[in-house]
Amino acid sequence: MDYEHESGMVLIPTRFVWPYGGRDVYISGSFTGWTPWPMTPVEGCPTVFQTICSLPQGYHQFKFVVDGEWRHDEHQPFISSNIGIVNTILLTRESEYHPALLSPQVPHSGPGTSMDVDNVALQHVIRSSAGASNGPFPTMSDTDLVMSQHRVAVFLSSHMAYELLPESGKVLALDVDLPVKQAFHILHEQGISMAPLWDFSKGKFVGVLSALDFILIMRELGSHGSSPTEEELETHTISAWKEAKLYMNNRIDGRGSAVSRQLVHAGPDDSLKLVALKILQNGVATVPIIHSPSEDASNQHLLYLASLSGILKCICRFFKNSTSLLPVLQLPICAIPVGTWLPKIGEPKGRPLALLRPSASLSTALNLLIQAQVSSIPIVDDNDSLLDIYSRSDITSLTKDKLYTHINLEETTIHQALQYRDDPFSTYGYTSQRCHMCLRSDPLYKVMERLSKPEVRRLVIVEAGSKRVEGVISLSDVFRLLLGT
Numbered sequence: 053m054d055y056e057h058e059s060g061m062v063l064i065p066t067r068f069v070w071p072y073g074g075r076d077v078y079i080s081g082s083f084t085g086w087t088p089w090p091m092t093p094v095e096g097c098p099t100v101f102q103t104i105c106s107l108p109q110g111y112h113q114f115k116f117v118v119d120g121e122w123r124h125d126e127h128q129p130f131i132s133s134n135i136g137i138v139n140t141i142l143l144t145r146e147s148e149y150h151p152a153l154l155s156p157q158v159p160h161s162g163p164g165t166s167m168d169v170d171n172v173a174l175q176h177v178i179r180s181s182a183g184a185s186n187g188p189f190p191t192m193s194d195t196d197l198v199m200s201q202h203r204v205a206v207f208l209s210s211h212m213a214y215e216l217l218p219e220s221g222k223v224l225a226l227d228v229d230l231p232v233k234q235a236f237h238i239l240h241e242q243g244i245s246m247a248p249l250w251d252f253s254k255g256k257f258v259g260v261l262s263a264l265d266f267i268l269i270m271r272e273l274g275s276h277g278s279s280p281t282e283e284e285l286e287t288h289t290i291s292a293w294k295e296a297k298l299y300m301n302n303r304i305d306g307r308g309s310a311v312s313r314q315l316v317h318a319g320p321d322d323s324l325k326l327v328a329l330k331i332l333q334n335g336v337a338t339v340p341i342i343h344s345p346s347e348d349a350s351n352q353h354l355l356y357l358a359s360l361s362g363i364l365k366c367i368c369r370f371f372k373n374s375t376s377l378l379p380v381l382q383l384p385i386c387a388i389p390v391g392t393w394l395p396k397i398g399e400p401k402g403r404p405l406a407l408l409r410p411s412a413s414l415s416t417a418l419n420l421l422i423q424a425q426v427s428s429i430p431i432v433d434d435n436d437s438l439l440d441i442y443s444r445s446d447i448t449s450l451t452k453d454k455l456y457t458h459i460n461l462e463e464t465t466i467h468q469a470l471q472y473r474d475d476p477f478s479t480y481g482y483t484s485q486r487c488h489m490c491l492r493s494d495p496l497y498k499v500m501e502r503l504s505k506p507e508v509r510r511l512v513i514v515e516a517g518s519k520r521v522e523g524v525i526s527l528s529d530v531f532r533l534l535l536g537t
Contacts, residue, residue: 065104068091071101076120081105082113088117095198112143113131115136208323213327225248227249231287245444246260246357248357266447324366338358361505361506361527380496384495384496385499391513392523394436406430407429407431408466410439410465413463414468414469428510438512441488450472487512500530
């Protein structure tokens, strides 16, 4: 853990170890304001817990909280104080780790007991996490990752969905009996990419209408080489489209009937961890936070649309002044197994990275958005340098001036679609507001801060200077790393 001190004060990374077992272990000391901070088990040594604190030189006192009980380590220096018996430490010089705490004297309680500790395994873990990288960037140790994941999990489990609610704002919902055309005009005019659906006859929220639905509708109605007419979109209600989509997706149960996908939602008292897992596991962008006063889920109240960016903003705000609590945050993204990267020459190919040239057809872009299951695609030139981004939500711009009635998906190029989105008389509109980028050398915390903005779901990793695309890192990538899913 790290705290801000006066300018010029030396902070010494110091490892604290509790090698005597337990389920939940915390450290509490004069350097934490006697607030308990979690310790994490050492890989391969489940009875050994550790944490690293950056402390100023001087005298410090601390104790351990083991399964709710205050404890001290009898094999380390200790004294009696006004809060009972506490361990002490005197830091008098700069050192990467304090040697007295690197090699704790572990009592031997006989073979086969829970007090036995494999000191060789412990020292191996300590050396691997303390070793410097031979390359241009530091490397990530498993210990640092596990420690960071544990602390994020503790934070997300102890904070609830209602904490995401803003002090003021509005949440838009659509009736399922609205015509599709009118619904997408509303989405475009309100500058949003999705909205929950309310079924008046059932008295509850039944789904979400998103830009992906408009993409599927455009593909379906234009599948015979013609553009969808205004009349076709006028006669299709949202409920009729959802029913048609159900059969299109061919969700069939064992009896041969269509299986409707239930609305993924959460309650205000659900933990942020549960909300994040619902988003990841169901492949959705948002989860409606719905309050139901009655047990039968009637009389529902829509409170908010929770997203990963909102949860990430909470994480960034909480750990902003103590980023060393999460060691992985200080590493460059190229040193962390996160995101999708273009393979280097000689490297095995991993998950493909979707890129498109401006001359590609709009039909190709829409198909790729669906097949790759991504929210946006980088548009690059012949040198793979970033020109722009085409997102799922950009498709709703075709409702402007009823463009959808006279364009052909196969004949319209990405270049033309980008002009429709921005200004019909502009050329490539590269703007920092639309192309959200980062460098491979950027620390994960900096990347997380950018992704915590509501309008950002993916960052394109580019080469400095040339803007050549090297990879993409998304909100879901970051959360899969932090949650270990």
